[in-house]
Amino acid sequence: MIGLVVVSHSGxxxxxxxxxxxxxxxxxxxxxxxxxxSGGLGTDYLAVAEAISQAxxxxxxxxxxxxGSAKMVAEMAAEESxxxxxVVDAPLVEGAVAAAVAAQGDAGLPQVAxxxxxxxxxxxxxxxxxxxxxxxxxxxxxxxxxxxxxSAEVLLTNEVGLHARPAALxxxxxxxxxxxxVVRFGDQEADATSVLALMGLGAPGGGRVEVxxxxxxxxxxxRRVTALAARDFDE
Amino acid sequence: MGCTAERVAEALRAxxxxxxxxxxxxxxxxxxIGDGDHGENLNRGFTALVSKLDGxxxxxxxxxxxxxxxxxxxxxGGAAGxxxxxxxxxxxxxxxxxxxxxxxxxxxxxxxxxxxxxxRGKAAVGDKTMVDALTPAVAAASSVAATGGDxxxxxxxxxxxxxxxxxSTVPLVARKGRASYLGxxxxxxxxxxxxxxxLLLRTLAGSAR
Numbered sequence: 379m380i381g382l383v384v385v386s387h388s389g390x391x392x393x394x395x396x397x398x399x400x401x402x403x404x405x406x407x408x409x410x411x412x413x414x415x416s417g418g419l420g421t422d423y424l425a426v427a428e429a430i431s432q433a434x435x436x437x438x439x440x441x442x443x444x445x446g447s448a449k450m451v452a453e454m455a456a457e458e459s460x461x462x463x464x465v466v467d468a469p470l471v472e473g474a475v476a477a478a479v480a481a482q483g484d485a486g487l488p489q490v491a492x493x494x495x496x497x498x499x500x501x502x503x504x505x506x507x508x509x510x511x512x513x514x515x516x517x518x519x520x521x522x523x524x525x526x527x528x529s530a531e532v533l534l535t536n537e538v539g540l541h542a543r544p545a546a547l548x549x550x551x552x553x554x555x556x557x558x559x560v561v562r563f564g565d566q567e568a569d570a571t572s573v574l575a576l577m578g579l580g581a582p583g584g585g586r587v588e589v590x591x592x593x594x595x596x597x598x599x600x601r602r603v604t605a606l607a608a609r610d611f612d613e
Numbered sequence: 614m615g616c617t618a619e620r621v622a623e624a625l626r627a628x629x630x631x632x633x634x635x636x637x638x639x640x641x642x643x644x645x646i647g648d649g650d651h652g653e654n655l656n657r658g659f660t661a662l663v664s665k666l667d668g669x670x671x672x673x674x675x676x677x678x679x680x681x682x683x684x685x686x687x688x689x690g691g692a693a694g695x696x697x698x699x700x701x702x703x704x705x706x707x708x709x710x711x712x713x714x715x716x717x718x719x720x721x722x723x724x725x726x727x728x729x730x731x732x733r734g735k736a737a738v739g740d741k742t743m744v745d746a747l748t749p750a751v752a753a754a755s756s757v758a759a760t761g762g763d764x765x766x767x768x769x770x771x772x773x774x775x776x777x778x779x780x781s782t783v784p785l786v787a788r789k790g791r792a793s794y795l796g797x798x799x800x801x802x803x804x805x806x807x808x809x810x811x812l813l814l815r816t817l818a819g820s821a822r
Contacts, residue, residue: 420650420690423698446790447692450733454686454695 380481380490381407381433384474385426385452386444389413395442395474402546402573403478409433421448427455430463438462438487440494442473464491472497472574479546479573483553497574528600529590536610539583544611545576548603557599562588570603615713616764616821621674622666624820625681629659631816632809642805646792650691651805658689658697674714678705678722692790693806696730696743703729716767720751720758723771727751734789741787741799743806750775750814768818775814779807 382399386392392412400408411429414420426441433439441452441463449465456463464487466473473494480493536544540561549571552559559570563585568575570589581587591599606612632639632655639652662684671677678701686698707725708718727747736742753774754767762770782804790806792799 414690419648420654421694422687422690423694424687447690447695450692450695451690453733454699 379406379435379484380437380477380487381409381435381439382474382477382481382490383426383429383433383439383441383452384408384410384412384470385421385429385441385448386410386412386470387419387421387448388444389417391444391470395471398471398542399474399478402475402542403482406478406481407433407435408474408478421451423451423455426451427458430455430459430461434459434461434463436461438464438490440477440481440487440490441465442468442470442477442494444470462487464488466491466494468494468497475542475573479549482546483550485553526594526596527590527592528596529588530600530604531586531588532604532607534581534583534585534587534607536607536613537583538613539585540576540579540581540587542573542577544606544613545573547606547611548576549573551602551606552599555593555595555599555602557591557593557595559589559591559596559599559603561603562590570599615715616674616719617713618670618672618674618677620820621677621714622670624817625659625677626663626666627820628813628816629663631812632656632659635809635812639805639809642803642808645802646787646795646799647805648691648791651693651809654689654691654693655697655809658685658694661688673708673710673712675705675708675710678702678708681705692734693809696734696806699729699733700726700747714764716758716762716764719764719767720754723747723751723754736789739785740789741782741785741792741804741807742789743804743810745782745785745804746775746778746807746810746814749778750810765818765821768814768821772811772815772818775807775811779803779811782807 384392384395389412392410396408396410409429409432411426415422415425430439443449443452452465456465476497477490477494480490552571560567561570563579563581566579568579589603636652636656643649643651662681665684671680682698682701686694703725704722707722708714736744738745738748750771753770757767757770784800786797787793787799
């Protein structure tokens with residue numbers, strides 16, 4: 379499983395980001411490395427190098443950073459590391475969450491890195507997507523006929539709705555399936571494999587969402603999502 | 614006379630003294646357009662380096678430079694740690710295990726240091742960074758070495774060019790580092806990294822006389 383390292387000038391910030399990302403990825407090693415090593419703001423090369431070796435289970439590590447010099451320290455430590463390490467330029471919070479969820483779903487190093495670096499655009503899409511023109515609610519093939527898709531209306535009976543942890547469970551449950559799953563709430567929709575997009579819907583407890591799955595594994599994908607919701611996302 | 618390990622160590626001790634003397638100045642410059650830690654960080658790094666050299670001076674100039682690199686990387690922090698650390702590391706690699714450095718080796722080490730800094734920080738001339746001091750220094754050093762100058766001459770030319778290069782950062786708008794967040798407001802200030810680079814080269818030149 380891919381590990382994560384969060385490098386920040388601030389120990390508090392690194393710890394907080396690791397905590398937040400860890401909530402959605404209980405099995406991923408997420409190691410924070412913040413501060414100058416003596417209680418002040420800064421970055422500590424040796425601490426970052428140590429964090430990388432702690433995070434590495436042998437499959438590789440993705441390193442996220444906050445500001446410029448943290449990147450340089452991370453890159454030096456990555457070059458010196460014996461394992462496979464990618465330093466990824468991504469928004470720190472969103473990137474860490476997206477990477478953690480991808481790692482939890484057993485994604486490989488390039489996929490986890492891509493999840494982190496793609497987090498910015500995902501966040502941007504999920505915010506304010508209500509302004510987008512009405513899109514077809516059922517995917518259509520080129521000839522106008524509908525392709526294989528299944529959908530279900532799901533009542534969110536859990537307390538927090540599609541908040542962070544439930545969203546992470548939904549995204550993770552779809553790992554490995556060949557299906558495109560869209561969750562619709564009100565006039566917004568989100569790719570169900572994106573935790574951030576799901577959270578961006580703001581679907582609260584008691585809300586109703588429509589889940590539509592398309593592709594060869596669509597029935598299984600729909601079954602997994604509805605089963606999660608039926609179990610109140612294991613809350 | 615060539616430049617032995619002992620002389621390189623002596624020069625680095627002199628750099629540590631100069632950095633300590635200019636700590637306040639570097640902190641002030643960095644407060645104006647950065648995070649204010651440059652003087653403090655460099656001072657901490659070179660102080661640690663002196664302690665290390667007091668314990669043991671490695672046998673070759675390259676080994677002394679490498680020892681400086683690892684100390685600076687681990688102790689300095691901030692951007693200066695990786696940048697100066699990489700500079701010293703590349704310089705160490707460039708001189709190999711020669712027992713003494715001649716003018717050509719010193720000029721070559723400076724060029725390697727510049728290449729390392731550029732690779733690490735991705736800055737170019739005009740970005741308002743230490744590259745603005747180091748680039749003309751390398752050109753001047755190479756030209757003196759190529760025309761038969763000695764180590765002292767190479768370093769004196771490098772120091773002179775670095776000082777001018779550092780001054781040239783004053784009107785620039787920063788495009789790299791923390792100062793780049795200030796945009797236009799970074800103009801009108803001397804870049805602290807370029808200043809420390811010039812100080813370092815001036816001190817090396819003084820030690821080589």
